[in-house]
Amino acid sequence: MKTRLFILFFVPLVLAAFTVPDNVAKKAHKEMVKFYGTENISKEIISVPKDLNYKTISEFGDENLFKINSGGKLLGYGYIGNAPSKTATFDYLVLFDKNFVITTSKVLFYREEYGGEISSKRWLKQFEGESPTSKELVYNRNIIPISGATISVRSLTSEMNSLLKSIAILQKSNIF
Template identity: 80%
Template sequence: MNTRFFILFITSFVFVAFSVPDNVAKKAHKEMVKFYETENISKEIISVSKDLNAKTVSEFGDENLFKIISNGKFIGYGYIGNAPSKTATFDYLVLFDKDFVVTHNKVLIYREEYGGEISSKRWLKQFLGASPSSEEFLYNRNIIPISGATISVKSLTTEMNSLMKSIAILQKLKAL
């Protein structure tokens, strides 16, 4: 009986860990509507098999990597991620064009008292124009540090590097 409970617990944790919470999905949708300046936005989920996911650095779950469709036309890609901060996590959105060049990014939910400065458009614009073949992001070199947000800055920098490497792997394996 204890084994069954443990397996059920682990299975439910894994399911929750790979799903985008409703409130995060709603904020992401609202941000996409604003960025693309149209109410008619839908997502087409890109499924990444367990085998392919094991070869990537980022985790691709049921809902966090998707094609963005507007009025029946493919307009780009999106990714919703979750990154650690000092004592909690934060959720973020990355939008790409059709060639996986970063066109927009946004911290959707930041759960810490300090470090929220990473949400500023001015700071986030450092990632714009990046692609899977771009130079790696390096803290205090091509990514500006923020006093009081060091952990969050390093975390998002690491997450963006992982995402770009993972997309490059999926492209190389012809999964995208």
């Protein structure tokens, strides 16, 4: 009986965690079109084997890690993530160049009443230029705090650190 309850309730939650919702994917696509300045963008999903995914801190599931191409040319890479805020979560997009240096990041959907200041371009700009070989990002040292958004700032900083460490693991495993 316990096994059946586990399968009925837990498995669908796990499967749902690996899928990028349509509204998030559409907004991410819009942001990529704006960033690259062309409508002619295609995503090529990068599949990470389960055994390798277990070795990473970030979760790589359906459609959240991809190559970005235009006219048969590689423009860069993208990652769509979801991070906790005080009582909800927020979705974000990170774009990398061909060498996995962060070129831009964007908070796609922020679901809290307070803390939305992490969506500002000015604040997000501090992640640009970071790469898997960069030093760790530290709240209140090289990441500026935002009054009223402490939890979200710490969360996104942690997510960025995890993503960069995870990308380094994938690079060593020749996934790209």
